[in-house]
Amino acid sequence: MLSPDFTLSAFSNFVDALRLAADDGDFSRQIRCKWKVLSYNSQPIRSSCGVEISPTSELIDPSAFDYIVVVGGLLHSGKKIAPALIGYLKKAAEQNIPLVGVCTGSFILARAELMNGYKTCVSWFHHQQFESEFPKLHVYADSLYINDGNRITCAGSAGVMHLAANIIEKHCGKHEASRALRIMLEEYPLSEKSPQPQPFVQTKITNINVHKAILLIERNISTPLSMEEIASRVNLSHRHLERLFQKEIGLSPAEFSIKIRINHARNLLINTSNQVSFIAMECGFLDTSHFSRRFRTEFGKTPTEIRKEALLQQQKK
Known part of the structure; x- marks a missing residue:
């Protein structure tokens, strides 16, 4: 599920890891893994860099999926995710379908009140803003991703492919996960506890x-x-x-x-x-x-x- 002005790298890194694990050779057939780009209409979804992605499926029953991944993007563009998509996420949560928020997808899940009681992982770059907007939620910016039961959140960028590899290993095997990463020129998979590169300033900036x-x-x-x-x-x-x-x-x-x-x-x-x-x-x-x-x-x-x-x-x- 792509938000308006979504981050293209977060989407592509996740899907490409699935693609490489799904088939042998370089045929990209959806054999071991399958995925769809969901939308409530058939209109292309514009990324933050201007590239558009066409949806491949309407909002079918959430129980058809093992996971629903929400790809966030620009927080200040003024564009919000459609109410139909929020309703769909809430329906998926009621059916206990694991929800995955990558990049600022965690903000979308939190704004839909779907992160209450769960740990949330965000990029250090957005940590202060998340903490200010959701003071009652438990937010962390010291790891690449957090798997907390039916909620998985990821800081974004390169960390997304490692999250995808973790999911691939769980369902398809360690070999498929490692092979996908090697083709993407990542030497070895990084675990959930792997630290994010941190900014020079660790203290909270108030001004x-x-x-x-x-x-x-x-x-x-x-x-x-x-x-x-x-x-x-x-x-x-x-x-x-x-x-x-x-x-x-x-x-x-x-x-x-x-x-x-x-x-x-x-x-x-x-x-x-x-x-x-x-x-x-x-x-x-x-x-x-x-x-x-x-x-x-x-x-x-x-x-x-x-x-x-x-x-x-x-x-x-």
């Missing part, structure tokens, strides 16, 4: 302007914005933004920007084979020597030393 500025910094790691431009975009003076940052996280915007870029560089060093010079540029450092000095100041070790340690740890595993 909306600081929150907006942090998002601007995070979205422009490769080509950092000047502090003046960031302040301008959030309609504050540079000095006022600095005071707010110091109050909220104890760092200036410039210090925060460097730290988040250095931490991103460390993740790339550990998880990719890219050259140090490439990683430096990818994280907004035009001078490799300056990057290495700043890296050593932050972690007490050079980028090369951090990479060697990570490789040794992986070999031990």
